[in-house]
Amino acid sequence: MAQVPKSVQKLIEAFERLPGIGPKTAQRLTFYLLNAPREEAENLAKAALEMKEKTTFCSVCFNIGESSPCNICDDAARNQSIIMVVENPLDILALDKTNFKGLYHVLGGVISPLENIGPSEIRIKELLPRLKKGVVDELILATNPTVEGEATAMYIQRLISPMDIKITRIARGLPVGSDIEYADETTLSRALEGRKEY
Amino acid sequence: MAQVPKSVQKLIEAFERLPGIGPKTAQRLTFYLLNAPREEAENLAKAALEMKEKTTFCSVCFNIGESSPCNICDDAARNQSIIMVVENPLDILALDKTNFKGLYHVLGGVISPLENIGPSEIRIKELLPRLKKGVVDELILATNPTVEGEATAMYIQRLISPMDIKITRIARGLPVGSDIEYADETTLSRALEGRKEY
Numbered sequence: 001m002a003q004v005p006k007s008v009q010k011l012i013e014a015f016e017r018l019p020g021i022g023p024k025t026a027q028r029l030t031f032y033l034l035n036a037p038r039e040e041a042e043n044l045a046k047a048a049l050e051m052k053e054k055t056t057f058c059s060v061c062f063n064i065g066e067s068s069p070c071n072i073c074d075d076a077a078r079n080q081s082i083i084m085v086v087e088n089p090l091d092i093l094a095l096d097k098t099n100f101k102g103l104y105h106v107l108g109g110v111i112s113p114l115e116n117i118g119p120s121e122i123r124i125k126e127l128l129p130r131l132k133k134g135v136v137d138e139l140i141l142a143t144n145p146t147v148e149g150e151a152t153a154m155y156i157q158r159l160i161s162p163m164d165i166k167i168t169r170i171a172r173g174l175p176v177g178s179d180i181e182y183a184d185e186t187t188l189s190r191a192l193e194g195r196k197e198y
Numbered sequence: 199m200a201q202v203p204k205s206v207q208k209l210i211e212a213f214e215r216l217p218g219i220g221p222k223t224a225q226r227l228t229f230y231l232l233n234a235p236r237e238e239a240e241n242l243a244k245a246a247l248e249m250k251e252k253t254t255f256c257s258v259c260f261n262i263g264e265s266s267p268c269n270i271c272d273d274a275a276r277n278q279s280i281i282m283v284v285e286n287p288l289d290i291l292a293l294d295k296t297n298f299k300g301l302y303h304v305l306g307g308v309i310s311p312l313e314n315i316g317p318s319e320i321r322i323k324e325l326l327p328r329l330k331k332g333v334v335d336e337l338i339l340a341t342n343p344t345v346e347g348e349a350t351a352m353y354i355q356r357l358i359s360p361m362d363i364k365i366t367r368i369a370r371g372l373p374v375g376s377d378i379e380y381a382d383e384t385t386l387s388r389a390l391e392g393r394k395e396y
Binding site: 004005006007008010011013014015017018019020021025027028029030031032033034035038040041042043044045046047048049050051052053054055064065066088089090093108 | 205206241242244245247252263
């Protein structure tokens with residue numbers, strides 16, 4: 001069998017370790033870089049190193065930023081009285097495209113007994129001091145509408161409920177542009193439960 | 199809108215330039231590396247740089263290797279009288295898993311008028327001196343069974359036909375384990391044309 005040069009094999013393996021990249025994709029990416037100009041590979045390598053050097057977790061919301069507190073926590077123009085709880089920094093990227101202008105809190109995961117992740121493994125306790133200052137009056141639970149996301153939201157809701165803070169959960173229903181015909185049962189039930197007067 | 203830190207954005211862009219990696223995948227890979235231990239990012243960066251430094255194109259067959267001539271061309275145990283013409287080095291990886299034990303010739307692409315790639319842009323002329331030595335008695339055309347691959351095979355066939363060399367083309371037909379019911383018309387026609395006595 002043809003032997004791939006060792007240095008090529010190493011890059012294939014490095015790509016394979018990334019999530020969602022299988023052996024074939026790893027090969028394709030590697031051979032693309034092999035044929036691409038030298039700068040392309042250097043550019044990727046430099047970007048990966050620089051990102052690890054320059055980024056840090058925000059000490060307030062645990063989002064990723066180049067400073068701590070991050071741009072969002074540091075932005076006085078944002079509404080300090082609403083905190084949206086999300087699973088990971090990518091969720092902030094998506095949610096901040098809406099017109100939400102409050103603050104965030106990144107859990108860094110969800111409660112998942114199957115993967116041995118309990119409430120203390122994610123950043124729930126770090127949320128409490130933020131709520132105790134008395135500035136916050138609404139906490140939006142925006143974990144994913146999955147089994148784990150719902151369980152995590154419920155856990156936080158129970159923990160916070162003694163405090164005088166409005167707790168809301170993002171709506172589950174039919175995605176915009178979708179087709180009722182193809183929607184699953186649970187989504188349809190949720191859409192009906194969450195119906196509003198027209 | 200939330201601003202991603204510049205260094206994070208740069209890595210997302212570097213990933214996006216890779217083939218088959220869209221903006222969402224690039225984001226996911228980047229945020230994976232953000233959360234992964236530092237070594238993971240360093241490992242990827244080092245592998246990419248090292249590969250570019252250590253690899254070279256074989257001066258005989260234009261495969262990728264750490265030496266020139268490559269391991270395959272240098273292997274006296276291989277049958278020097280058969281050359282298989284392929285589009286790119288990845289094809290060698292796949293084909294060498296069969297029991298083919300001849301040599302290869304990597305074109306580095308296919309003739310594609312739509313992309314302005316003519317016969318002189320790929321390594322066809324480099325094939326001629328290899329055939330003129332009189333050692334080769336079979337040339338297997340193993341370009342992909344696509345429009346461009348077939349055109350390239352036909353071009354090479356016409357070019358080589360005056361020489362006293364047997365020219366063969368890999369068989370097109372039903373892939374092993376497939377279902378006639380779902381096969382496309384062209385593949386079925388090819389499978390019938392290529393039928394053999396039982």
